[in-house]
Amino acid sequence: MNYSKDIERSIEYIEQNIKENLTAEEIAAEAGYSLYHFSRVTDEMITVDVPEAGYAVFTTPLVDTSEGKAQEEFVQTIKSTWKYIFEEWFPGSGYVYDEGKLNFEFYDERCHSRVDTVMEIYVPVRGAGK
Structure with missing residues (x-):
């Protein structure tokens, strides 16, 4: 799985909805993650x-x-x-x-x-x- 693409998709979602009051749960869901897992993505998880x-x-x-x-x-x-x-x-x-x-x-x-x-x-x- 390419986590960097998921993160990029999250950033695009934020940029597209910048005027909205987005929650962390909504952003995580857009990337296809639970909030629990989304909040624990680190640089080490991107590429090994x-x-x-x-x-x-x-x-x-x-x-x-x-x-x-x-x-x-x-x-x-x-x-x-x-x-x-x-x-x-x-x-x-x-x-x-x-x-x-x-x-x-x-x-x-x-x-x-x-x-x-x-x-x-x-x-x-x-x-x-x-």
Whole structure:
């Protein structure tokens, strides 16, 4: 996801409605974010260079975060997915965690106020014998 485009869209929205009494919630919604997530976007979230590595990619189970529903279930689903990766998947996978590489969570348009909210977890791996 390109966060800079979302920020640019927010700025354009503000400029187009400069005479209106806009709320932070309206601006966040225009960018496709909840106020909670929109207010936490930092420069580090815009661009990150990820070194080349072999990755196992895990998509979290679906969670309904539509219509202002609390994010707590989604947070718990993410935690449960991490637990599954290390406690269940790795032991039988034939792979080991590549500690010298970067793991990361990928949040895109699929994780914002949807009935089918998901995100992806990228875990660096290498063959067990390597």
